[in-house]
Amino acid sequence: MDQPSSQELAKKLSKQRLAEILAEAAATDESLAERLRIELMGDDTKAIVSELRTRIRSGTRPRGFVDYRKAAGFSKRLYSIVSDIENRVLPQSPDRAIELCDRFLESDERVFNHIDDSSGHVGDVYRYASDVFVEAAYPAKDRKRLIASTLNRIRNNGYGASDPIHSNCGRFLHPDEFAEILEAVQEDFQKAPQDDSYSSERFIYEHAAESTGDPDLLQKVMLEIYQGTLPEYARLRIARLLSDKNRHEDAVEMIDGLSEMAGWKEDIEAIRLAALAAVGKLDEIIAIHRTNFQSSPSPETYETWLDCLPEENQAEAREAAIHLATELLDRPEMGIRLLVHLNEIDLAADLAISASKHLNGGSWYSLPDYAQIFEQSNRTDAAILIYRTLMEDILDSARYKAYGHAARYWDKLDCLATEVEPPEPHEPNI
Numbered sequence: 001m002d003q004p005s006s007q008e009l010a011k012k013l014s015k016q017r018l019a020e021i022l023a024e025a026a027a028t029d030e031s032l033a034e035r036l037r038i039e040l041m042g043d044d045t046k047a048i049v050s051e052l053r054t055r056i057r058s059g060t061r062p063r064g065f066v067d068y069r070k071a072a073g074f075s076k077r078l079y080s081i082v083s084d085i086e087n088r089v090l091p092q093s094p095d096r097a098i099e100l101c102d103r104f105l106e107s108d109e110r111v112f113n114h115i116d117d118s119s120g121h122v123g124d125v126y127r128y129a130s131d132v133f134v135e136a137a138y139p140a141k142d143r144k145r146l147i148a149s150t151l152n153r154i155r156n157n158g159y160g161a162s163d164p165i166h167s168n169c170g171r172f173l174h175p176d177e178f179a180e181i182l183e184a185v186q187e188d189f190q191k192a193p194q195d196d197s198y199s200s201e202r203f204i205y206e207h208a209a210e211s212t213g214d215p216d217l218l219q220k221v222m223l224e225i226y227q228g229t230l231p232e233y234a235r236l237r238i239a240r241l242l243s244d245k246n247r248h249e250d251a252v253e254m255i256d257g258l259s260e261m262a263g264w265k266e267d268i269e270a271i272r273l274a275a276l277a278a279v280g281k282l283d284e285i286i287a288i289h290r291t292n293f294q295s296s297p298s299p300e301t302y303e304t305w306l307d308c309l310p311e312e313n314q315a316e317a318r319e320a321a322i323h324l325a326t327e328l329l330d331r332p333e334m335g336i337r338l339l340v341h342l343n344e345i346d347l348a349a350d351l352a353i354s355a356s357k358h359l360n361g362g363s364w365y366s367l368p369d370y371a372q373i374f375e376q377s378n379r380t381d382a383a384i385l386i387y388r389t390l391m392e393d394i395l396d397s398a399r400y401k402a403y404g405h406a407a408r409y410w411d412k413l414d415c416l417a418t419e420v421e422p423p424e425p426h427e428p429n430i
Helices: 004-011 015-026 032-040 045-059 068-089 094-105 108-112 123-139 143-155 164-172 175-193 200-211 215-225 232-244 246-253 265-280 282-295 299-307 311-324 332-341 343-355 367-376 380-396 400-417
Strands: none
Touching: 015 232, 032 045, 032 068, 045 068, 045 094, 068 094, 068 123, 094 123, 094 143, 094 343, 123 143, 123 164, 143 164, 143 175, 143 200, 164 175, 164 200, 175 200, 175 215, 200 215, 200 232, 215 232, 232 246, 232 265, 246 265, 282 299, 299 311, 299 332, 299 400, 311 332, 311 343, 332 343, 332 367, 343 367, 343 380, 380 400
């Protein structure tokens, strides 16, 4: 039975009965009981703040170690605290919301040292608290308190809980306020041991400068940190900001000569494409996307290439894509994926058969989907081949946890066998 909506409950039950049920539930649910206490305080912001201070003190002190099985329940109580700060305090008093978020975030080290947060639930709540802090910072009236809290949060962020505050401080602070922050973290950096190129003080200083979105400030700080020479990663970060500011020539000059290390290639290419688009060099943009597709033929690279082509050239591009996919005999799964995307199911099935020795039976996340598509398209021959490949891979590698899947593939093969014509008998060559 579906859970009834609040409107349905209101129609069918009296207010008194609803209140009784809620009170009964709150007796065994601490989070619900805390929420009810807040609701009963109405618009008394002072009382709500006092209650939330108490909840922060008690709720962020785990009783012993919290294993991964209990982490979700623990995070639920933390979430209710931050949710009440956002919904019951922030609209009435941004300054008090900042104070409460600061108190909450102060507990990050204590909490993370006493919990197995493999699921990430608790980390999500702390980032949520930082987001509420940022939201409250814009309308805050007590700017001195805001500056102090911001500096506290970016200096004490060993677990990354305050990353949203660090990343946005250059935007929610006024220029003179941010100057105080930058001066303070600059002083921290200058006092830190200079032989440690990966010090937290260095990171805080450069990340604070980047938070403004000002490429000139970031470049100035980076030159100070690296004593007049910009390393490649610094040039890339500056180039991103230059591109965001539509200073495309400066951005391209900044990335000129950068090595396309893993993870950098896409960023470098995006900067070049933005510069080409700004001056209307469509032919060069098309050439880049065509090369990307040819080196990595996928539905994503194909659609990106197609999107920048004139309509009269799109049919030709489709034919080229089909031809390339059918030639991927050593990478059949890539070709099958592209052909299925292009709705060329028969060609995809033909590729699966002709390149069957290169199919990877460990691709359990994609091959069963293709087999099902081939079944539905009356290409039983290709479906059988894929199910057999999947089953044999499980058995050959003795992956006993997947034997249930192997049995399912066997059943599929047994059912499909009746749909395939046996081969014509022939006399052996003597």
